[in-house]
Amino acid sequence: MSASQDEAGGRETRAGRETRVGPAPAGEPEFEPYHHPAAGWGAAKSVTRFMSREGALVDGPRAILRMNHENTGFDCPGCAWPDDTKGLHLDICENGIKHVTWEMTRKRVGPEFFASRSVSELSGWSDYDLENQGRLTEPMVYDPETDHYVPISWKDAFDLVGSTLRGLDSPHQAAFYTSGRLGNEATFLYQLMARELGTNNLPDCSNMCHEASGRALTASLGTGKGTVDLKDWETTDALFIIGVNAASNAPRMLTALAEAHKRGARIVHVNPLVEAAATRAIIPHDFRDMATLHSTRTSNLNIQPRIGGDMALLRGMAKALLEQSSADPKALDREFIDRYTAGFEEYRAACESASWEEIERQSGVDRAAILQAARVYREADRSIVSWCLGVTQHEHGVDTVREIVNLLLLRGNLGREGAGPSPVRGHSNVQGNRTCGIDHRPAPEFLDRLGEVCSIDPPREHGLDTVGTIRAMHRGDIKVFVGMGGNFALAAPDTPYTYEALRQCELTVQVSTKLNRSHLVHGRKALILPCLGRTEKDEQRGGTQSTSVEDSMSMVHLSVGMKRPASPHLLSEPAVVAGMARAALPDSATPWEWYVEDYDRIRDTMAQVLNGFEDFNRRVRLPLGFRLKQPARELVFLTPSGRAEFSAAPLPDVVPEPGTLALGTMRSHDQWNTTIYSDNDRYRGVKNLRTLVFMNEDDMRERGIAKFDPVDITSTAKDGSRRGLNGYLAIPYDIPRGCAAGYMPEMNVLCALGDYSTQSDQPIMKHVKVTITHAA
Ligand SMILES: Nc1nc2c(c(=O)[nH]1)N[C@H]1C(S)=C(S)[C@@H](COP(=O)(O)OP(=O)(O)OC[C@H]3O[C@@H](n4cnc5c(=O)[nH]c(N)nc54)[C@H](O)[C@@H]3O)O[C@H]1N2
Ligand SMILES: Nc1nc2c(c(=O)[nH]1)N[C@H]1C(S)=C(S)[C@@H](COP(=O)(O)OP(=O)(O)OC[C@H]3O[C@@H](n4cnc5c(=O)[nH]c(N)nc54)[C@H](O)[C@@H]3O)O[C@H]1N2
Ligand SMILES: [Mo]
Numbered sequence: 022m023s024a025s026q027d028e029a030g031g032r033e034t035r036a037g038r039e040t041r042v043g044p045a046p047a048g049e050p051e052f053e054p055y056h057h058p059a060a061g062w063g064a065a066k067s068v069t070r071f072m073s074r075e076g077a078l079v080d081g082p083r084a085i086l087r088m089n090h091e092n093t094g095f096d097c098p099g100c101a102w103p104d105d106t107k108g109l110h111l112d113i114c115e116n117g118i119k120h121v122t123w124e125m126t127r128k129r130v131g132p133e134f135f136a137s138r139s140v141s142e143l144s145g146w147s148d149y150d151l152e153n154q155g156r157l158t159e160p161m162v163y164d165p166e167t168d169h170y171v172p173i174s175w176k177d178a179f180d181l182v183g184s185t186l187r188g189l190d191s192p193h194q195a196a197f198y199t200s201g202r203l204g205n206e207a208t209f210l211y212q213l214m215a216r217e218l219g220t221n222n223l224p225d226c227s228n229m230c231h232e233a234s235g236r237a238l239t240a241s242l243g244t245g246k247g248t249v250d251l252k253d254w255e256t257t258d259a260l261f262i263i264g265v266n267a268a269s270n271a272p273r274m275l276t277a278l279a280e281a282h283k284r285g286a287r288i289v290h291v292n293p294l295v296e297a298a299a300t301r302a303i304i305p306h307d308f309r310d311m312a313t314l315h316s317t318r319t320s321n322l323n324i325q326p327r328i329g330g331d332m333a334l335l336r337g338m339a340k341a342l343l344e345q346s347s348a349d350p351k352a353l354d355r356e357f358i359d360r361y362t363a364g365f366e367e368y369r370a371a372c373e374s375a376s377w378e379e380i381e382r383q384s385g386v387d388r389a390a391i392l393q394a395a396r397v398y399r400e401a402d403r404s405i406v407s408w409c410l411g412v413t414q415h416e417h418g419v420d421t422v423r424e425i426v427n428l429l430l431l432r433g434n435l436g437r438e439g440a441g442p443s444p445v446r447g448h449s450n451v452q453g454n455r456t457c458g459i460d461h462r463p464a465p466e467f468l469d470r471l472g473e474v475c476s477i478d479p480p481r482e483h484g485l486d487t488v489g490t491i492r493a494m495h496r497g498d499i500k501v502f503v504g505m506g507g508n509f510a511l512a513a514p515d516t517p518y519t520y521e522a523l524r525q526c527e528l529t530v531q532v533s534t535k536l537n538r539s540h541l542v543h544g545r546k547a548l549i550l551p552c553l554g555r556t557e558k559d560e561q562r563g564g565t566q567s568t569s570v571e572d573s574m575s576m577v578h579l580s581v582g583m584k585r586p587a588s589p590h591l592l593s594e595p596a597v598v599a600g601m602a603r604a605a606l607p608d609s610a611t612p613w614e615w616y617v618e619d620y621d622r623i624r625d626t627m628a629q630v631l632n633g634f635e636d637f638n639r640r641v642r643l644p645l646g647f648r649l650k651q652p653a654r655e656l657v658f659l660t661p662s663g664r665a666e667f668s669a670a671p672l673p674d675v676v677p678e679p680g681t682l683a684l685g686t687m688r689s690h691d692q693w694n695t696t697i698y699s700d701n702d703r704y705r706g707v708k709n710l711r712t713l714v715f716m717n718e719d720d721m722r723e724r725g726i727a728k729f730d731p732v733d734i735t736s737t738a739k740d741g742s743r744r745g746l747n748g749y750l751a752i753p754y755d756i757p758r759g760c761a762a763g764y765m766p767e768m769n770v771l772c773a774l775g776d777y778s779t780q781s782d783q784p785i786m787k788h789v790k791v792t793i794t795h796a797a
Pocket of ligand 3: 226229230446447448
């Protein structure tokens with residue numbers, strides 16, 4: 022990924038298959054369509070292989086038995102699916118186990134490692150090889166003379182951060198990124214530091230993830246989160262699962278799906294790909310199922326819309342209900358609509374004016390299948406709609422999430438048991454980060470409280486998000502970039518452009534557990550600050566500390582690490598923030614060190630600032646913690662009208678122009694965002710290959726492309742600029758015509774920075790306009 026381009030277009034960027042993110046292939050690429058149930062012994066085998074590789078066979082199982090335990094264990098650092106409320110001790114999953122094992126590896130990256138390898142040399146390594154070196158052990162600073170990272174004391178590291186920040190012309194020349202792993206207490210201190218410095222430049226991974234969901238839910242319901250919990254999942258009559266690869270990315274949802282199916286709930290999956298969770302699953306905590314390989318169905322109906330076709334599909338379902346309602350008044354909940362909603366007539370008109378022909382064309386689904394889905398919805402007394410990135414990472418992500426709410430409102434599926442919207446969040450604490458203040462567009466009331474309680478004068482103007490930060494770095498307007506976790510260089514769109522942007526900085530600081538690309542793509546000065554992971558014991562002056570996290574369903578609970586830290590030199594994330602803050606704000610009245618001595622003190626302050634956190638220290642210690650109240654759940658709508666608002670947005674045109682395809686970038690089964698575990702994608706039947714593109718067989722035939730043929734993929738941005746990947750291998754797959762799919766982060770090269778949604782500012786990662794040709 023060496024080529025460069027300017028954002029405005031013109032120059033073409035291309036990368037080839039030789040730029041490897043994943044490991045060196047263990048063998049020849051293989052592909053066989055997958056027909057087995059999800060989870061079960063395939064998962065168990067994969068876990069054992071992984072644990073033995075990381076040398077964690079002894080510690081691994083012991084730790085895993087402590088994972089997700091009520092207040093005595095640590096929260097799984099994997100996804101944000103809630104913990105089982107009945108305390109199922111084996112409610113854990115293959116990918117969660119891999120994730121924990123990854124953190125607990127016995128491998129280490131110490132000063133000797135950096136002494137013998139220059140940054141230029143490391144830059145030639147694959148991302149897999151970088152992370153595979155193990156845990157970072159000491160703070161390191163980049164030495165431009167020798168092109169090596171060399172050790173630095175914590176004090177000197179903090180002084181470097183402090184003096185650089187103090188030397189800026191304006192605090193707005195710094196940006197503070199958060200990846201969704203960060204616990205609530207560190208989150209609160211981090212945003213406090215940024216605001217005390219005087220900026221709201223708080224980009225985070227949500228900007229690439231669920232920004233659309235938050236904005237849509239706030240506009241429709243006045244509550245920016247889902248309103249349902251696991252109990253609702255256990256009592257609902259119908260589940261609509263849209264744009265989620267649950268078997269890989271929220272595997273504990275498999276249990277909920279299988280149990281729902283067993284008790285007779287109906288399940289509809291909406292996804293251009295039929296993913297493994299949309300067929301059958303073996304419930305991991307059911308030993309009988311595991312022993313007999315008995316699998317449970319997890320689907321009644323699979324609908325495969327075209328990429329971006331969800332909004333038209335949802336509108337078709339609404340249209341069907343409205344048409345039916347003259348003969349079947351119970352198809353709609355008129356009482357609910359009259360009492361709690363606004364904008365119904367406009368919405369009805371929008372549904373009426375959308376012709377079936379247009380709905381079929383835009384969704385890529387025929388009318389009969391839409392009616393079938395509408396029938397499931399009509400026949401259910403209570404329905405839940407759940408979604409993830411397949412819905413949000415689009416130009417029209419906000420409108421589509423609002424369309425989900427429209428559909429729910431039509432039948433009063435809100436504010437009662439078993440019903441409501443249920444977005445599946447990404448990182449384990451990404452929702453908590455927002456709740457605790459990571460927001461580049463903070464609400465004035467929040468700033469008022471923060472200012473008052475913490476005696477600071479927080480800035481009022483909006484800050485920069487992820488895309489805005491990259492642009493500003495590229496222009497030279499942001500000079501200091503701090504990454505609290507994550508791997509910004511590789512996770513962000515438009516890889517070469519993002520690299521150039523980071524390299525413009527005066528200082529880049531990465532707070533990390535493992536070596537990654539963002540350490541090698543750095544500013545003139547650069548620091549790697551290694552921190553404790555969630556599995557590790559956090560000892561401070563006031564004793565062993567715990568941190569809190571919030572899951573996808575708004576449960577806030579404690580996480581307590583118990584493993585000996587990977588190195589005696591690691592600091593906790595709150596301690597790293599406090600160290601930076603003290604150095605950057607020498608006159609600060611905030612008691613940074615005092616906070617770090619005992620996190621209860623941070624929680625006491627948070628209780629005064631954050632809505633719903635009253636009596637935080639006591640309630641977070643209750644079994645399973647506590648649930649943050651969602652006003653919409655109580656049918657309180659904090660919208661301008663005081664009602665739930667229908668949205669009558671026009672249907673977007675998502676049909677690819679002739680000759681082009683809509684490409685979605687997604688995760689394989691064996692990766693965690695930019696962390697790659699192997700180059701297999703078991704549930705999609707792929708082995709030894711990541712540099713691939715899934716295509717419809719007819720689209721392949723039309724282009725003279727056969728299975729495993731090398732192809733060149735070229736994307737065309739809104740501004741006309743082009744980006745490309747060469748020599749990727751084509752895989753014939755069950756995907757609608759006109760659609761293609763492949764893996765992030767490799768395919769970020771194809772995503773132009775300027776192509777972000779005008780509704781959410783989210784980079785468009787699921788609907789990249791491409792042409793695919795046989796490689797020359
Ligand atoms: N093991 C593991 N777990 C994870 C992660 C991980 O990398 N590994 N990442 C975490 C994070 S940060 C997040 S945000 C979540 C992401 O969880 P997902 O949203 O499941 O992530 P993706 O792999 O991007 O998969 C998107 C799904 O959307 C489908 N899709 C693509 N385009 C469309 C469309 O237009 N319409 C519809 N209906 N579907 C579409 C794809 O086929 C795919 O099934 O997972 C979290 N959990
Ligand atoms: N094309 C494309 N791009 C995408 C997406 C997509 O679907 N398509 N998805 C987007 C989404 S949803 C997301 S969330 C982003 C993910 O973006 P990020 O959150 O920035 O990336 P991760 O790969 O999750 O970060 C991995 C790194 O986190 C560090 N780390 C792990 N654990 C800890 C910890 O406990 N503390 C600290 N301080 N560091 C830790 C390790 O050093 C590791 O290398 O990517 C986005 N990018
Ligand atoms: Mo995410």
